[in-house]
Amino acid sequence: MIEENIIRQVLQTVLHPKLKKSLIDIGMIRNISTQGDVVTLTLALKNDRSPLRKVFIDEIEKAVTAVPGVSAVTVQVATLSQEEAEKLFPKAPLRGIAKVKQFLAIASGKGGVGKTTIAVNVALALVKQGYSVGLLDADVYGPSVPVMLALSNAMEQQGNMIVPREKYGLRIMSLGMTAGQNDAFIWRGPLVSKMIHQLLDQVNWGELDYLVIDLPPGTGDPSITIAQALPHCAILMVTTPQEVALADVRRSISLFNKTGHPIVGLVENMSYFLCAHSTQPIDIFGRGGGEKLSKESDIPLLGAIPLDLEVRQGGDSGVPLMVSAPDSATGAIFLTIARQVADRLPSCQ
Structure with missing residues (x-):
């Protein structure tokens, strides 16, 4: 059985290019679950048309499928709430x-x-x-x-x-x-x-x-x-x-x-x-x-x-x-x- 803490550890390598922090630590990767040899998780973005969407999904799939015993990963995309987005990406003061x-x-x-x-x-x-x-x-x-x-x-x-x-x-x-x-x-x-x-x-x-x-x-x-x-x-x-x-x-x-x-x-x-x-x-x-x-x-x-x-x-x-x-x-x-x-x-x- 694949342990969730191992998946979390490998996802520490997936970083946000601007914030320089792992997506797992800042809450953009959430709802991790395993069923058999398949891992399912949610990727939360500012909007579903984010230019980083494909980049993040590719990096997540590469990191997770490298774990022994994992055959596939399903990434579900969600949108950050306004409060979450403002906290993570505060607007520069005018x-x-x-x-x-x-x-x-x-x-x-x-x-x-x-x-x-x-x-x-x-x-x-x-x-x-x-x-x-x-x-x-x-x-x-x-x-x-x-x-x-x-x-x-x-x-x-x-x-x-x-x-x-x-x-x-x-x-x-x-x-x-x-x-x-x-x-x-x-x-x-x-x-x-x-x-x-x-x-x-x-x-x-x-x-x-x-x-x-x-x-x-x-x-x-x-x-x-x-x-x-x-x-x-x-x-x-x-x-x-x-x-x-x-x-x-x-x-x-x-x-x-x-x-x-x-x-x-x-x-x-x-x-x-x-x-x-x-x-x-x-x-x-x-x-x-x-x-x-x-x-x-x-x-x-x-x-x-x-x-x-x-x-x-x-x-x-x-x-x-x-x-x-x-x-x-x-x-x-x-x-x-x-x-x-x-x-x-x-x-x-």
Whole structure:
């Protein structure tokens, strides 16, 4: 009868080329059993398409069939659990964000709801409260942060790291600073993920209390990449009152619920318009959408931003509202939103 401990001993020679440890010791070979002259075992890989699959199986068969009395070996292939894979093959830390304490992504399933306006002004509101803040424009398809902050295209580089631009107390990085304002960005899925990783890894953000990330609309590659790269990133959802926006935001909420990312709150943008000739708000896009979504999703509504002429002017001129009119009524709303975010974030880590 073939003894299992002998099989284990010979399998010590089958090493992982990167880890330099035997597959048996790190748990990639498991469930060893013998029946007569046949040995059966399980080889656990990161995925069943691993380029090392055939190499490992060949080495296992060679080592085991060399044992006297063994006529055959059956290798069953399984997949490591996510926890096992992360423990064995931890991802290299992203250098650029190594000193960032908190991450806040501004998201929405809907385009045109004003995510960038919210991202810029919430980031500036956090600066007003004494925090060190960075702003990453992760909208690789239509980066608009440089327009809203009147930034030129030039970027500086020190060594192999990009230095973010600084303005209004923010450290800022956007792909819109790397090409002409009217140039199109044409990306396929893998390139999107690679570029966002570079914006996190190769930009020297330095020590920050918060890195605010302006995501593009939808639930595609950019959002998924951020979710995978920053498992502790908190999410601030943006909507407008009308139902067509709420439907798309629900999909985005579902994505981040599935990835386990905490959603710190909801902001309703373009909530109402105050006309100079009346004291009554005009509900151009309907009323109560944000409150409705807040109740059904159990996500707190942190603020409702009106259609404010100064907000629009600030976005066009490169001088955001939180710089030009921080003491205005709308500025006070942004400060309240930022204060609530800061209060909620520590509990999300």
